[in-house]
Amino acid sequence: MPTQLTSEQVDSIIKARSVLPRAIAVINGKGGQGKTTCTAQLGSLMAEALRSSESTGRVLVVDMDPQGNLGLDLGYQGTPGDDGGMSIVQSVMGPSKLTPIRDVRPNLDALPGGDNLEMVPGILVARGASGSLDDARMSFLKAIADIAPAYDWILFDCPPLEPMLQDLALITARWAVSPVTFDEGARQGLAKVSKRFTKAAELNPELELLGVIMYAFAKTGGDEEVGQRKRIRAKLEADLRKVGSEAPVFKQVIRRIDSAAEASRERGQVFTELESATDGPKWWDVRAGRVTGTVLPTERAATLADEFQALAGEIFGRVLEKERETA
Numbered sequence: 612m613p614t615q616l617t618s619e620q621v622d623s624i625i626k627a628r629s630v631l632p633r634a635i636a637v638i639n640g641k642g643g644q645g646k647t648t649c650t651a652q653l654g655s656l657m658a659e660a661l662r663s664s665e666s667t668g669r670v671l672v673v674d675m676d677p678q679g680n681l682g683l684d685l686g687y688q689g690t691p692g693d694d695g696g697m698s699i700v701q702s703v704m705g706p707s708k709l710t711p712i713r714d715v716r717p718n719l720d721a722l723p724g725g726d727n728l729e730m731v732p733g734i735l736v737a738r739g740a741s742g743s744l745d746d747a748r749m750s751f752l753k754a755i756a757d758i759a760p761a762y763d764w765i766l767f768d769c770p771p772l773e774p775m776l777q778d779l780a781l782i783t784a785r786w787a788v789s790p791v792t793f794d795e796g797a798r799q800g801l802a803k804v805s806k807r808f809t810k811a812a813e814l815n816p817e818l819e820l821l822g823v824i825m826y827a828f829a830k831t832g833g834d835e836e837v838g839q840r841k842r843i844r845a846k847l848e849a850d851l852r853k854v855g856s857e858a859p860v861f862k863q864v865i866r867r868i869d870s871a872a873e874a875s876r877e878r879g880q881v882f883t884e885l886e887s888a889t890d891g892p893k894w895w896d897v898r899a900g901r902v903t904g905t906v907l908p909t910e911r912a913a914t915l916a917d918e919f920q921a922l923a924g925e926i927f928g929r930v931l932e933k934e935r936e937t938a
């Protein structure tokens with residue numbers, strides 16, 4: 612059922628969204644698909660690209676998840692400014708100013724999520740009961756739009772469940788990307804996203820799936836690997852066609868490397884940082900029994916860093932290409 616918006620509301624949506632054309636929601640309706648890792652890696656790679664080209668451009672990552680895992684991956688969890696999602700909560704309650712943590716990396720700010728976001732669905736249900744659900748959603752959209760001029764790119768890390776929180780990201784973003792692992796359930800997660808898309812389109816007709824990321828695939832090097840990747844790519848492409856999407860499955864597949872993923876989250880370092888970390892126990896000391904602990908998987912992190920670089924090129928490149936097409 613289409614939402615009945617007043618023309619004033621429509622005007623304000625159009626105005627708000629026009630300042631955030633490069634907002635991307637990272638979403639899949641199933642848990643453990645790599646959403647948070649992708650948000651952290653892609654956001655920090657873009658920020659680093661801006662920094663190294665001496666651009667003053669900035670990136671904002673927004674954690675829409677009560678789990679708050681983005682703060683682990685980027686290492687800001689529990690630091691001053693980590694409000695556990697409170698500033699997002701306030702933005703759905705009424706006009707308020709969002710307060711991202713500045714400089715979690717050069718050129719990168721983060722709007723924290725966390726426990727407090729558990730309040731959001733309840734608030735939205737209550738506002739729905741009093742007939743002001745769209746106002747609450749627009750209030751979030753406007754709050755993001757208010758800070759958006761400071762950013763070139765905004766990435767939303769969506770929760771696996773909590774459709775109401777997913778919807779907030781989807782009505783705000785221009786684009787979405789979906790990481791999908793190899794299991795069947797992951798494809799069902801993609802189907803759930805497609806439903807949320809239809810719903811979000813009522814308030815955000817411009818929302819478009821940019822592409823699907825094949826995530827955490829085994830690298831065995833043999834025919835089996837090639838076969839699995841081909842098979843799943845074909846299934847995903849068929850899924851996309853079925854829902855009428857022209858979005859591609861990105862060429863770059865991200866492989867599964869548990870050691871690097873675990874160390875990255877534990878240390879709050881993205882793969883490009885972990886790859887050059889030197890503060891871990893040395894293998895010769897571990898082998899000689901002089902120290903305990905695990906040797907840092909720097910080479911494996913470098914592999915993932917390279918794969919994410921290539922993926923970032925495809926994703927951000929596709930946005931720019933789409934922008935040129937519509938210009």
Ligand SMILES: Nc1ncnc2c1ncn2[C@@H]1O[C@H](COP(=O)(O)OP(=O)(O)OP(=O)(O)O)[C@@H](O)[C@H]1O
Pocket residue numbers: 641642643644645646647648649676678680769770771827865866867868869870872873876915
């Ligand atoms: N390339 C990888 N190889 C192996 N493990 C990975 C990889 N990337 C991420 N992981 C691990 O897989 C788990 C899920 O990743 P992540 O948190 O990014 O997924 P998610 O979709 O955000 O999960 P959730 O739905 O719970 O929010 C985490 O423990 C993470 O450290």
Ligand SMILES: [Mg+2]
Pocket residue numbers: 646647648676680768769770
């Ligand atoms: Mg997550």
